[in-house]
Amino acid sequence: MLTGGRHGPPSDSLTRVPTPSLAALPVRRLTLRDLRACADLSEDRGWSREEHKWGLLLTAGRGYGIDDPEGGLVSACTVTEYGPPERPALAAVGMVLVAARHARRGVGRRLMRHVISALGPTPLTLHATPNGRPLYEELGFKVVGRAEMVRGRFSPGGPAPRTATRAATAEDLAAVLRLDAEVFGTDRTHIIARLPAFADRFHVAEEEGRLIGYAASWPHTHDDVVGPLVARDTETAKALVSSLAAHTRRPLRTDIDVRHEELLAWVTARGLERVADNAVMTCGTAELPGDWTRRFAPLTVAAG
Numbered sequence: 001m002l003t004g005g006r007h008g009p010p011s012d013s014l015t016r017v018p019t020p021s022l023a024a025l026p027v028r029r030l031t032l033r034d035l036r037a038c039a040d041l042s043e044d045r046g047w048s049r050e051e052h053k054w055g056l057l058l059t060a061g062r063g064y065g066i067d068d069p070e071g072g073l074v075s076a077c078t079v080t081e082y083g084p085p086e087r088p089a090l091a092a093v094g095m096v097l098v099a100a101r102h103a104r105r106g107v108g109r110r111l112m113r114h115v116i117s118a119l120g121p122t123p124l125t126l127h128a129t130p131n132g133r134p135l136y137e138e139l140g141f142k143v144v145g146r147a148e149m150v151r152g153r154f155s156p157g158g159p160a161p162r163t164a165t166r167a168a169t170a171e172d173l174a175a176v177l178r179l180d181a182e183v184f185g186t187d188r189t190h191i192i193a194r195l196p197a198f199a200d201r202f203h204v205a206e207e208e209g210r211l212i213g214y215a216a217s218w219p220h221t222h223d224d225v226v227g228p229l230v231a232r233d234t235e236t237a238k239a240l241v242s243s244l245a246a247h248t249r250r251p252l253r254t255d256i257d258v259r260h261e262e263l264l265a266w267v268t269a270r271g272l273e274r275v276a277d278n279a280v281m282t283c284g285t286a287e288l289p290g291d292w293t294r295r296f297a298p299l300t301v302a303a304g
Contacts, residue, residue, distance in 0.1 A: 030063030048221035094302025123285035127301035145280035154245035161239030185289025229297035
């Protein structure tokens with residue numbers, strides 16, 4: 001029998017359900033149904049919403065996330081695997097984001113540990129900003145290279161590239177896939193085959209009827225991203241960039257492997273400015289597979 005106090009419904013302090021700690025919130029697989037929440041998370045961190053890119057990464061790869069009990073996502077990332085499905089040769093981690101209200105509370109570390117555990121022995125790669133690099137080093141990633149982001153309005157000039165380029169057709173896809181597998185070091189059919197639908201422009205370079213390079217450009221919020229950019233040599237890469245630039249009035253953006261010094265100097269001489277320098281990191285392998293001399297820029301840093 002109750003004595004004292006007043007009768008009536010229990011007070012809020014007795015009925016309020018405590019909010020689970022971040023450490024107790026489960027990590028789950030994301031799907032296209034989470035596209036809006038992923039875009040909201042990008043916007044929360046000052047990025048553009050990037051629904052176009054999120055859609056590609058969630059269909060060609062996998063997404064992982066932690067739900068916020070108050071709505072939306074606490075954290076998210078994507079993983080794109082390459083090679084045989086039963087034994088991937090490499091997995092690229094990207095779009096690692098933590099909501100601003102939950103920053104610096106170990107959420108990103110917890111999500112990454114889950115991803116590393118889920119992927120088991122599969123070698124990993126990612127592009128790290130200076131702010132993110134200490135966390136990845138703590139988790140066992142090593143720096144194996146650098147990529148320079150350049151952005152600006154492309155101004156044609158100097159001698160015209162001699163390599164012949166043209167818009168790709170459906171008949172080119174088989175040759176593109178063969179070249180990509182050779183240059184990248186493993187099969188990427190599931191993502192390269194999506195390029196015709198994902199990109200605004202998809203061009204190839206030829207010599208005597210043989211395909212020696214390919215590149216695409218796809219829409220970002222305020223610019224066109226050039227990537228992937230695969231070419232036999234720097235002159236071929238220049239020809240592909242020039243052909244893509246000729247078909248847009250928007251600024252171009254791309255991430256060039258810093259070992260391609262000649263291409264970097266060429267694009268900066270034509271109006272693109274260096275805006276960011278990211279570390280290319282790996283875990284579980286000392287270096288990336290394939291032939292870096294023909295790999296000039298990725299489709300997106302989020303996909304390796």
